[in-house]
Amino acid sequence: MAATTAQPMSSLPSGLGVCTTAPDIFYLPELVFGGLVWILVASTLITPPNPLGWVMFVSVFCFVMTFLWMVIFAAGGHRNSSGWAAADFAYHGLAAFFYLSAGVDLAYITLLVKPLNSRIYHIDIAAVVFAFVATLLYFIHTILSSIRWKNF
Template sequence: MEQLPHESHQQQERASSHTVTTTSSSFAATFSSSSSTLAYDKEFLKTIPGVLMVAEIVLGLLVWTLIAGTEYFLYPVFGWIMFVAVFYWILTLFFLIIYITMTYTRIPQVPWTTVGLCFNGSALLLYLIAAISEACAVTQELDSHSYNSWAASSFFAFVVTSCYGGNAYFSFVSWRSRTLQ
């Protein structure tokens, strides 16, 4: 039996229509497999690290606003304290958003336990230096407004330091259990 030219053409179309070629990189595959909506992990705020992080944000805000309400720029040590307080306040707020929205699950290439340990460890160290520096810089010779603001800020700086110390401990425990696996 002889095939008509249009039948041969239809068979070729059917054969080629079932062939699909796709390519993708591993980077694209990783991000395309996740959903596009952000998740909300309200349970994080009920954990000890979550509570400590909220305390760091609230108390850290007190540290730098109490200093900012004075003429701190006349004393170089308070410039350093402002840098540490504002820098870690912004980063802590950033990490809180990352943990609450579970963004860390979308970027598995980042070693989040190591990042958390380095962040909390450096915050502990630099906040401790800033708190001690501030406590040493506060003297009765200042006007009463600056003295009261800086004394209160110094107190809160030590409290924030202890919060970062607690989070550094929990970050270390998490990092240690991750590296032992």
């Protein structure tokens, strides 16, 4: 029988445990897919001037906050407090909701505008897909964080 290094769901990880425990293993994929949404939306030009401001806000806000959240957890700033477990659940739930609304907005604008340049259209479609993947990752993280909070 193999030994496991995973921590129980009743404690918060610190150090490299952030990269190996159940809900926290999603930090890096959330950063990757959120960053891709940010880059792809920023690389296209859509007129009227600012229909995707909400999408950019969500992608930048969630990227920065997830990075800070990961650093706080890795540094052990949570001190294994149940308040941090609740805050982790609340943040990831809010981020999942934000990304869902941003993905729907992005899909609507992409279908509405449909630029003549197919390259830009394909970039927008990729951004929509990555926004919904980020939504799924944040939603799964929310579910697992709620289980950890309940077991705390």
